[in-house]
Amino acid sequence: MKLTFLALIAFISTYSFGQITFEHGTLEEALAKAKQAKKPLFVDVFAVWCGPCKQMAATAFIDPEVTTFYNANFVSLKLDGEKNDGPGVMQKYGISAYPTLLYFNANGELVAKVVGGQQAKQLLLKGKEVVNPEGNPVFVANKTYQKSKKKQEDLKAYVQVLADNEHDSLSKYAAEYYKKYPALNLKDPVELQVFKSAVHDYNSPLSKEFLSNDANVKDQESYLGKINDYFMTTYQAAKAANSFEMMEKMVVELYPHLQKCNIPDLPSQADYIEYVKSQFLK
Template structure:
């Protein structure tokens, strides 16, 4: 039997490191157990068909540091959003995408909601924030920024902490920074993080600068991640307008940069465009 790469990761990770210990009952039952244990509750709302859910289960949920922290500090629940009390939880907490992560304190109050797959570092940072809301770096930086005069250096220092901790608020404050100070210096580490989080237009001068700097190609994860961002942003725009030409123009311009990367089984530009075209209504 041939294992997929993701399945292989899951198999190796589970046996090598252990994993977060999840309850599999209802939210009400988990909240009761959380209260009795005097621990916050972590809920992974997933769907069986969700790719990012499977990826997180195979990577972040079996990370040794994440496993140790969550098993020590949380009661954890895996909740299928399409079964049992899942649909009711989806409605009650306004969940419209998988995975969505919910954090409750021991009194049953919702204190955090994170949408989308999280890397181990992000998951650990959010867990620490919930367990120690007063002492973690993000909370301290938030207080410092709130009391500041909101000058450029204040916002930049705040964005740095958010980026260092891969916090879910990074995009919001990166976009605020970019709106106020659009002339980013991509050689500056913090402003480069702002660029990665806030600039989604492949036609912008900053994107051209990034794509045409061959030094950036050496970091394949970042380079491909940004190209994927351009693809997804443009695809959503094209779909909303039901205009294949928008996507076609982007692919023609970006594909040469994609070819610089070591992408296995990369389809030809023509084959990819044919596939994308099939997603649009004639």
């Protein structure tokens, strides 16, 4: 309850700064308005039941810097993917998850598509990239990489820029790096980023190395984020196989690592397994 109350206070204080001004008509109408205004179009494709959509609406969309930049540089549209022209837009642009963010230039051409909730910093970086691609470090790094011989050091330099800018392409190029050079050195900052983005099996030797190194626990947000990644990956596999045993095995394996973290009111392993089971069987 305390966390909910604090989140509400944060929401109220941030809301006073304003929010992105969204159109609520059709995509065709918004594209016409953007063309007339000679501005790019930003589209938030959402669903009313989508948790990450609500989270982004209550945080990134009301961030003062994001609000100022998007209202000055974009025409913006909120599009319910399940109503009016939403289903048609979903089909036309291959959208299968909420939220999905679409960016069109002033001529109505799709120039970027981002899947999943974004933090304010990510939203601002993507907006700046669309408005002025030549001045964006990711754009420059991409041009450099595409012109290179694509050796390991070339890909590594590009991944570093993507990681530094929290770019949505990081997962793609981190996966490419890991596929080509799987013997990652977790003491190398860039290869550690590759690991965090591309390795999802908690049983892999690299995961065991990461989890067993107590130095990594100091960055609790990153450490718990990786454990959450393992939980979500295993959950999807377990649901597909209809096997709670997979989840139970994972909890037993990862619980000692949760105990290393400063988690208030962490339940016992047995209680945690029961909780995970109740969620799994829903």
